[in-house]
Amino acid sequence: MGGSAVVVGGGIGGLAAAIGLRRIGWEVTVVERAPVLADAGAGISLHANGIRALDTLGVGEAVRAAARPQYAGGTRAPGGGWLARMDGTALERELGTPIVGIPRAVLHHLLRTALPSECLVVGAEATSVDRFAPGRVRIPLVDGALEADLVVAADGVGSRLRAQLFPEHPGLVYSGSTVLRAITERPVELATDFELTWGKGAEFGHIAFADGRAEWHAVLNSPPGVRHADALAATRRRFGDWHHPIPALLDATSPDAVLHHDIHELATPLPVFTAGRIALLGDAAHAMTPHLGQGACQALEDAAVLAAALATEPSVESALARYDAERRPRSQSVARAARQAGRMGQQLTHPLAVAARNTLLRLAPSRVTVRTILRHADWAPPALS
């Protein structure tokens, strides 16, 4: 079955969906409201499930070549003592790959270049979707309209199409955490490929990149909407006396590079990921907290499964039913686990609870950490002919 599709949103999920659809012979137009297609975010970790989805889409090799494998790292306390070490080699043995770290801009570029430029329409904002046109779907844009056999709503965490399609759904909720993050402007000498450090209600982490620079993120319990005149100075005040290399990472950062976002999620799961000939995908379908580093990996899984379902099912309707059945339970269970990981990790504040968690982590054998990661990362991708 071939056809035409409009993908709303040119983020990681939308671009991956477009690549998958083109691989199975569909005509695809991606509409992106931003005037330029470039992800300005910081860095991202990709687990084996995300990398396997990228392999299915034909871009895994290019991403692996640009990314840095995470062999050495783990979780520490603010004084520097290790709570848990992560054995990337053991993960690689189990899954064929360790976790990898890559700047978002590089991942985005690799996804973009896997698509012909004429598929990508920038500065085009979808205002709504007409879901019941028989056999076709219409996407009104601020300036004009497009029609297709299928619409993929990949318009991100604040999805306008989700709000239109599910008016009864309560929508996003604030997770209780805010995140400041940046990429260093120069290489930093690091003994590990990645680290997380947990204090009370606060986490500082880094992901090292192939070129020696690193991204850092500082996640804090906070009321929503708090902003700082100088975000780097505020991060230094909170984390500057934590262990090495945290001060060095902050010293290697330009003040204008720091991004600050409140973290929202879909705490109430959507009842279904499809509506007529529309599929919701990525954060539009299952916005989750970043505490497991799985949001983009789940979007990549969505893209691979959607393409496989459309390639093998006899109709768009049956393909979308299969997409919903395969993707909704899994992505929603990962979202629940991410929320739980945040509560037990970064968000935990009670000193006794923090001490008990840290003791458990210190005592647990390293295979427990590997098993925790395998629970979500060991996903079998569909075949895409």
Ligand SMILES: Cc1cc2nc3c(=O)[nH]c(=O)nc-3n(C[C@H](O)[C@H](O)[C@H](O)COP(=O)(O)OP(=O)(O)OC[C@H]3O[C@@H](n4cnc5c(N)ncnc54)[C@H](O)[C@@H]3O)c2cc1C
């Ligand atoms: C701090 C943080 C760290 C994270 N770390 C990781 C990690 O390490 N690993 C991981 O797997 N995930 C991680 N994630 C999650 C990951 O970033 C997201 O899950 C992923 O980027 C979602 O991709 P998406 O394409 O669904 O949405 P987005 O990337 O938000 O893309 C949506 C796109 O749609 C466009 N758009 C929106 N509305 C319209 C419209 N009406 N018309 C046209 N275009 C529109 C937007 O401009 C945007 O380009 C993290 C998230 C956060 C917040």
